[in-house]
Amino acid sequence: MFFLFILIFSTLISISSNSWFGCWIGLEINLLSFIPLISNSSNLLSSEASLKYFLTQSIASINFIFSILLKLFMMKNFEINNFISIMINSSLLMKMGSAPFHFWFPNISEGLSWFNNFLLMTWQKITPMILLSYYFNKNFIMIIMIINAIIGAIGGLNQTSLRKLMTFSSINNLGWMLASIMISENLWMFYLIMYSFLISIMCFLFQLLNMFFINQLFISNMNYMIKMFLLINFLSLGGLPPFIGFFPKWILINFLLTNNFFITTFIFIMMSLIMLFFYIRIIYSSFMFNYINLKWMKIYLKNKFMILINILSFLSISGMMLSTLIFL
Known part of the structure; x- marks a missing residue:
């Protein structure tokens, strides 16, 4: 709990700092607070993941501080400024696990628990994204966000691990996030x-459900209500209307088309269709496959949290309809 508080505090240090050096300090505190959260002495995969995370983030931090110093000394040289902006952007993209600097992201996610994966896919992206919005190279970010969308969609096609699948989904969504931060911070x-x-x-x-691999979804004899929750949330995550996951993508597509980014929008939509393809493939398998040898083991989650998931899933399916009524 203490390290979680430090993690939140480090993000606030970075985004409220008025110098690049202060931002760098915030990033370092963030790194040092996240490692104790993910490391577990009794789990070798977790220990390996924390070491890999430390090494990759350290390389990104060294690159970041080197770029800042170079910018400080070469302030008057306008020709090198473009190169420095690409270097700063690259180090921040590496910190958030963006393609083509995503080499560490799927491997590390494989060794983490679901809660740590959630932090890695959401909170750990906030600081680098906000710092990126302060000083981004527009042409470079345009290429990166297209690469993110493509790698995120194609990389998830042959995955059997749910954690890696969620990681590639995160990389794809990062492309959408980079497009949104170029337009507006509120968006x-x-x-x-x-x-x-x-x-x-x-x-x-x-x-x-204690699930980590796709085959567990159809080997485990779950009741259809749980499978229904998975179906709704997978389709919402893929951005299929009328689910609420389509709503932010719809707004972003409108902005991109208004600014004449037709090719980028087309690539984003096509890659979203690939994402939906492998989400539907998982759900189809879990609904249709039936294992006779496990008939005796039926999974019913008699858990108070299932009521919460039920409410959240209902919000996911009804939210888009409500938002459409607001726009009408």
């Missing part, structure tokens, strides 16, 4: 809140 905040809401339901449900 980005709205998208992040919506995405955090949906991913929290998924992580919470998988934590309750």
Whole structure:
């Protein structure tokens, strides 16, 4: 609990700082507070993940502080400014696990619990994203957000691990977030809140069911209500109307089309369809496959939290309809 408080505090240090050096200090405190949260001496995968996370984040931090110092000494040289902005952007993108600097993200997520994965996919992106909005190279970020959308969609196609699947989903959504932060910080905040809401339901449900791989969804003889929750939340996360996950994407598509980003919008929509394809494939398997040898073991979650998930799933399906009525 103490380290979680430090994690939140470090984000506030970074986003309220009036110098790049203060932002860097905030990022370092964030790194040092997140490692004790994810490391577990009794779990080798968790220990390995914390070490990998430390090394990759340290490399990104070194790159970030080097770029800041270079900017400080080369202030009058306008020709090198473009190169420095790309370096600062790259180090921040590496910190948030953005493609093509995502090499560490799926491997680390595999060794973490669902709660730590939720933090890694949501809270750990806030600081680098806000710092990126202060000083971004527009052309570079345009390319990166398209790469994010493509890698996030294609990378999830051959995954059997639910944690890796959620990671590639996060990379795809990061492309949408980068597009939203280029337009407006309010739009980005709205998208992040919506995405955090949906991913929290998924992580919470998988934590309750103790599920880490796709085959567990159809080997485990779950009752159809739980499968229905999974269906609703997966489709909402994929951005299918009339679910609430489509709402922030709809607003963002409107903004992109208004600013004549037709090719970018087309790529984003196509990649969202691929995302929906592998979400539907998982749900179809869990509904249709039946294992006779496990008939004796039926999973019913008699848990007070299931009422909460039920309410959240209902919000997910009804929210888009309500928002459409507001716009009409």
